[in-house]
Amino acid sequence: MSPRPLADQIEDLLPQTQCTKCGFPACRPYAEAVAAGEAEYNRCPPGGAQGIARLAALLGKPVIPLNLVNGIEKPRAVAVIDEEICIGCTLCIQACPVDAIVGAAKQMHAVLPQLCTGCDLCVAPCPVDCISMIEVTPGRTGWNAWSQEQADAARLRHDFRTARLRREKVENDARLAAKAAAKLKAVEAEAAESPEERAAQERKKAIIQAAMERARLQKEQQAAQAAGPTGMPDVARSVRRGIEEVDGKLKQDPQ
Incomplete structure (x- = not known):
């Protein structure tokens, strides 16, 4: 059996807080960059010194200090x-990478503390500064403040959210495409008797067709860039099963 890709092994050693402090949009892109030699393995503050030691052992490299440009190691919040x-x-x-915040528009929101990874990505977007980060592991940092089960649950929730957002975008694009097609059909059916009316009709058709072509090209580009499987409903179901399994373990050991 061939060994697992290095990026997969690196990702397994990351805390999956999805905090972007490493300079990448999520833990997976950072793992891929480290595997490719494009990023150092000391850029994850949530993993701390122990996380760096784990990565160093995997990579066969020396243990080095955390890069303070990316943040400092501190208790989980x-x-x-x-x-x-x-x-x-x-x-x-919208900012939470692991769906740990619940609420509706114009209604009070709430954080589910057992799901929060402490990424603090929700703080900056808040227009009324009503979000605070509260330490929950005083005296414990890095992997002493986080467990593998919590990391696994956070990764599953992040993957589920990514799959959901991708599916919602596909569905929304399909609705817009259908609306554009209907509009084009209606324009083509319009009676245009004078040269001016026919010219205006052609302009409308050209605008709609250009928009449809842009949408088609964008869809092709997104399909080419997509790294995950195309069966979104199946992916969502599998991720959901994984979440339920890890949630069961977390209920037995919340910390």
Whole structure:
């Protein structure tokens, strides 16, 4: 049996907080960059010194200090929303990489602390500054403040969210395409008697056709760049099963 790809092995050693402090949009891109030699293995503050030691052992390299440009190692924190100030703008929900915030537009939001990875990505977008990061592991940092089960659960939730957003975009693009096609058909059916009316009709058709062509090209580019499987419903179901399994373990050992 061939060994697992190095990027997969590196990703397994990351805490999966999806905090972007490493300079990459998520843990997986960082793992791929480290595997390719394009990024150092000391850029993950949530993993801390122990995380660097784990990566160094895998890579056969020396243990080096955490790059302070990316942050400092500190106790794990969770986000807390002040319900008296929250205006229900949903910006924090959109920013959360692991779906740890619940709420609806113009309704008070709440963080599910057992799901929060402490990434703090929800803090900056809040327009009323109602989100605070509260330490929950005083005296414990890095992997002493985080468990493999929590990391596995966070990765599953991040993957599920990514799959959901991709599916929603596909569905929305399909609705827009159908709307554009209907509009084009309606324009073509319009009665145009004078040269001016026919010219205006042609302009409308050209605008709609150009928009449809841009959408088609964008769809092709996204399909070419997609690294995951194309069966989104099946992916979502498999990820959901994984989440349920890890959630069961976390309920037995919340820390």
